[in-house]
Amino acid sequence: MQSTHLTNSEGAQLLIEVRDLEVRFATQTVLRGINLAIPSGQTVALIGESGCGKTVLLKSLIGLIKPYQGATFFAGQNLANMPEKQLMAQRRRFGFLFQNAALFDSMTVGQNVAFPLRQARSHVPEAIHQVVLSKLAEVGLPDEVISKKPVELSGGMRKRVGLARALASNPEVLLYDEPTTGLDPIVSDVINELILRTRKHHTATSVVVTHDMRTARKVADRVVMIFPLERLADDEPQIIFDGTPAELERSQDRRVSQFVRGEAGERLMEMRENL
Amino acid sequence: MGDALFDMVADWGQLIVEAATNVGHLALFSWNALSWLVSRVPQRDTLLSSFYQIGVRSLPVVALTGTFIGMVLAVQSYYQFSDLGLETRLGAVINMSLVRELGPVLAATMLAGRVGSAMAAELGTMRVTEQIDALTCMGANPIYFLVVPRVLACVILIPSLTIMADFMGVVGGMAYSVYVLNIDQFHYWQNAKDFVSSWDLFYGVLKSVFFGAAIALVSCHRGFCCGVGAEGVGRAATAAFVISFVLILMLDLTVGITLDTVHNYFWPKGTRVF
Numbered sequence: 001m002q003s004t005h006l007t008n009s010e011g012a013q014l015l016i017e018v019r020d021l022e023v024r025f026a027t028q029t030v031l032r033g034i035n036l037a038i039p040s041g042q043t044v045a046l047i048g049e050s051g052c053g054k055t056v057l058l059k060s061l062i063g064l065i066k067p068y069q070g071a072t073f074f075a076g077q078n079l080a081n082m083p084e085k086q087l088m089a090q091r092r093r094f095g096f097l098f099q100n101a102a103l104f105d106s107m108t109v110g111q112n113v114a115f116p117l118r119q120a121r122s123h124v125p126e127a128i129h130q131v132v133l134s135k136l137a138e139v140g141l142p143d144e145v146i147s148k149k150p151v152e153l154s155g156g157m158r159k160r161v162g163l164a165r166a167l168a169s170n171p172e173v174l175l176y177d178e179p180t181t182g183l184d185p186i187v188s189d190v191i192n193e194l195i196l197r198t199r200k201h202h203t204a205t206s207v208v209v210t211h212d213m214r215t216a217r218k219v220a221d222r223v224v225m226i227f228p229l230e231r232l233a234d235d236e237p238q239i240i241f242d243g244t245p246a247e248l249e250r251s252q253d254r255r256v257s258q259f260v261r262g263e264a265g266e267r268l269m270e271m272r273e274n275l
Numbered sequence: 276m277g278d279a280l281f282d283m284v285a286d287w288g289q290l291i292v293e294a295a296t297n298v299g300h301l302a303l304f305s306w307n308a309l310s311w312l313v314s315r316v317p318q319r320d321t322l323l324s325s326f327y328q329i330g331v332r333s334l335p336v337v338a339l340t341g342t343f344i345g346m347v348l349a350v351q352s353y354y355q356f357s358d359l360g361l362e363t364r365l366g367a368v369i370n371m372s373l374v375r376e377l378g379p380v381l382a383a384t385m386l387a388g389r390v391g392s393a394m395a396a397e398l399g400t401m402r403v404t405e406q407i408d409a410l411t412c413m414g415a416n417p418i419y420f421l422v423v424p425r426v427l428a429c430v431i432l433i434p435s436l437t438i439m440a441d442f443m444g445v446v447g448g449m450a451y452s453v454y455v456l457n458i459d460q461f462h463y464w465q466n467a468k469d470f471v472s473s474w475d476l477f478y479g480v481l482k483s484v485f486f487g488a489a490i491a492l493v494s495c496h497r498g499f500c501c502g503v504g505a506e507g508v509g510r511a512a513t514a515a516f517v518i519s520f521v522l523i524l525m526l527d528l529t530v531g532i533t534l535d536t537v538h539n540y541f542w543p544k545g546t547r548v549f
């Protein structure tokens with residue numbers, strides 16, 4: 001099995017590495033030439049406009065989407081070359097909060113949160129119940145929700161249950177796909193706080209896909225911005241910014257500053273031309 | 276003219292490539308499901324839930340269909356047979372048609388309509404709402420968790436459903452013949468007994484196992500390959516029923532010919548297996 005470097009240029013231990021990643025769906029190329037190295041313990045915000053490939057990149061990190069070219073490495077091992085059973089074991093080291101929580105409709109909240117623990121076979125049934133209660137408490141949900149079905153919960157509560165499920169097995173890596181999308185500002189802030197608290201208590205490596213700049217500023221150590229391929233020339237890199245949140249604010253790149261300030265810019269001109 | 280012909284050839288080519296890709300994908304999917312089926316025992320909870328949904332909840336509709344088809348056979352056959360003075364032979368015709376053909380095919384069709392579409396819609400919704408991705412992320416194999424219990428439930432329970440359809444059809448046909456058409460009950464049963472053997476019952480039940488496997492695999496495959504949105508889920512559910520139904524009829528022919536060939540080879544005409 002192919003192995004990668006375990007440290008970056010600053011000597012930090014790398015947990016995730018993406019090399020020359022290209023992802024295609026049928027004839028459409030979504031990601032091209034993506035290189036990204038994430039050291040252990042870092043929180044990275046992946047930002048960019050809708051449809052630029054942030055979620056595709058996030059899913060590639062856990063091997064849900066297979067690369068057309070290039071590779072994704074986790075703890076030095078290429079996910080594409082891993083046998084199925086080893087890949088399943090590696091995935092248990094991740095926690096994934098999906099955009100709409102992706103809770104299992106047929107199960108109760110308690111069964112949803114317990115699912116990764118049952119999969120890992122790391123706890124006896126009595127201990128699983130205690131872990132479920134503690135994780136629900138950690139995300140600010142009362143014990144009563146344990147027997148409810150996901151359809152009985154509000155959007156914010158579903159996100160919290162999704163977060164509790166992602167945290168249940170104390171994963172080394174947490175992947176968040178647009179954790180605050182579709183939520184009101186107050187619940188969004190609650191989710192941001194939960195992400196920060198998780199980072200503090202679990203010392204996990206996190207990747208947060210978002211187009212909410214408040215989330216990016218609040219939770220990230222590092223911000224990576226991706227640009228849609230159809231707006232780039234063939235020789236331009238798809239990652240147009242990689243730095244700290246403070247550097248993001250000072251960026252001179254017009255594409256970055258427009259996104260940060262939420263300005264449509266030339267998109268408005270395009271709309272007028274099309275009218 | 277040249278362009279139109281070129282477009283038509285291109286369209287046909289695309290259709291053939293898509294069909295071949297789908298068949299190949301279904302074959303790989305089935306192989307994957309079979310590998311998991313023999314390598315690891317499914318979890319008790321998921322298996323019992325599938326047994327209940329697929330078996331217990333299908334019983335009433337299968338029993339009802341069986342009863343009516345038995346009575347319809349009696350109605351349709353009576354006039355032809357009574358013209359020839361052979362109305363007491365109705366039992367043989369009805370029971371033979373039911374246990375060899377109509378029982379297995381109708382039970383399978385009801386299963387494809389009631390359970391196949393539901394499975395495709397449920398798994399399709401799970402695909403669209405990223406629940407299948409969530410399973411994968413938690414280190415679970417979706418084929419093992421979602422497909423294997425459904426395939427097992429269909430394969431194990433469809434013989435019971437077929438026997439229920441056969442039994443209710445026989446009862447329905449007899450009730451209509453004896454109590455409405457006033458055919459002598461003794462001769463009705465005597466003729467039925469002389470013509471229908473245990474092999475005929477076994478023949479129908481064995482065919483149903485193939486139907487059950489086809490329904491489960493096709494429906495789960497359609498659900499897993501579901502397109503985006505509500506339209507994608509709707510298409511998956513429809514395609515699951517249509518493909519399952521076509522496959523049931525194709526399997527009915529091919530498995531029927533194979534079983535008859537095997538039977539005639541080992542037990543030539545006039546002899547009985549059991």
